[in-house]
Each structure stands twice: as structure tokens, then as C-alpha cells.
């Protein structure tokens with residue numbers, strides 16, 4: 001059996017510091033993930049669905065090593081990541097994971113090209129190498145004539161393509177996306193989904209949060225969260 005890209009066992013996440021409004025709400029915290037057990041095969045394209053507040057972003061942040069579970073175990077490409085310290089986690093995140101968010105989080109005063117290579121500079125790779133790689137990715141994404149534009153001069157779809165190029169720069173084995181088409185019209189959304197497809201076809205594992213049924217249909221597996229638990233897990237296509 002191929003090694004799972006992501007293996008979660010009985011993951012819980014409880015947020016504290018939000019005292020409820022009742023006198024008995026105490027300090028037990030608010031359970032948001034209530035026991036998530038899940039394997040994602042290497043190379044899979046998974047859509048994560050569920051109503052607002054069901055825990056999708058919380059789960060994606062844990063998978064993306066941006067947050068730690070309250071309990072449970074997490075193996076990333078076979079490596080137990082729950083015991084790693086913050087430095088090793090950031091290192092692993094930079095090397096293996098790419099993120100795409102609903103808000104593109106581009107730096108407004110930097111050009112599209114600079115936005116793509118800036119995070120890569122932290123890895124210590126030479127700027128010339130990063131630039132060459134970024135140009136190559138951006139050309140494939142139809143951004144060849146937009147590299148020197150600032151984000152404010154780009155359409156929403158172009159901004160999201162810049163954010164995707166940035167996520168792909170380090171050739172991550174896994175791409176995590178949180179409502180990447182949430183701010184886009186349906187035509188533009190379709191273009192972005194096509195890009196996710198080609199990324200998937202190159203062998204990258206994708207976990208994509210969406211409440212758009214049309215976007216979810218593009219995945220080969222749909223996992224539905226409900227109130228912090230997996231309510232449904234179906235293979236499609």
C-alpha cells in the first residue's frame with residue numbers, strides 16, 4: 001500500500017480563551033474538531049466541504065502545520081509531525097506544503113513576480129534561480145505579461161494565479177487551498193480550478209476547502225465535515 005501523504009488519527013482541537021456567556025460555561029474551551037481520523041493518499045485531490053463553522057479551516061491549518069491539534073496524531077508522508085518543534089515544522093512547511101487562500105494575501109507594493117519569489121528567499125535559494133523558476137511557472141499560468149504589475153493592477157483571477165504561482169514555487173508535494181475561488185466569479189473560478197487540475201496531474205496532492213459544489217465535483221474524493229466530525233467521505237468520478 002502506498003504511504004499516505006496525510007494520516008490523521010483522532011485529531012481534536014479545542015479553542016480556549018473564549019468564555020461563553022452563561023455562568024456555567026467555565027474554562028473548558030470550545031471543541032471545534034471532535035475526533036478526525038483520515039488518510040489522504042499521495043496524489044489525491046480531496047475536496048473538503050461543510051457548512052460555515054464546521055471546522056474546515058481549523059483542520060486545514062492543522063494539516064498545514066500552521067496550528068497544532070489539542071490531541072491526536074498526525075503523520076505527514078510517514079513522518080510523525082506532532083513531536084516536531086516549531087523550527088522543524090516551519091522548515092517542513094516551507095519544503096513540502098503550498099497554501100492558497102481565499103484572500104490572496106499579496107504584498108501590495110511588490111510586483112507579481114516579487115510576490116511569487118519573496119517567500120522562496122527565506123529558503124536561502126539564490127534569487128536568480130528563484131526568478132527563473134517563478135518566470136517559468138507564471139508563463140505557464142498565463143501571467144507572462146503581468147510579472148511586473150502590482151496586485152492592484154491585476155484582476156481577481158490574475159491575483160489568485162499569482163498566489164498559486166507563489167504556492168508552487170518550492171514544488172510542494174501537497175497544496176492546501178482554503179476557498180480559493182470564494183472571491184471569484186464562476187468563469188474565473190473555472191480557470192483557477194483548471195490550474196488546480198494541472199497541478200494535480202503533475203502528481204501533487206491537493207486538499208481544497210470549498211462550498212462550491214461545482215468546484216468540489218472536480219475532486220476525486222469529497223469529505224464533508226459537520227460540527228467538527230467527518231459526516232461523509234465519498235470517492236467521486
Ligand SMILES: Nc1ncnc2c1ncn2[C@@H]1O[C@H](COP(=O)(O)OP(=O)(O)O)[C@@H](O)[C@H]1O
Pocket residue numbers: 015016018030032050051052053054055056057058059
Ligand atoms: N482561533 C480561534 N479561537 C476561537 N475559536 C475559533 C478559532 N478559530 C476558529 N474558531 C471557531 O471554530 C469553529 C470552526 O471554525 P472554522 O474552522 O473556521 O470553520 P469553517 O472554516 O468550516 O467555516 C467556529 O465556531 C469558529 O468560531
Ligand SMILES: [Mg+2]
Pocket residue numbers: 056057058178
Ligand atoms: Mg473557513
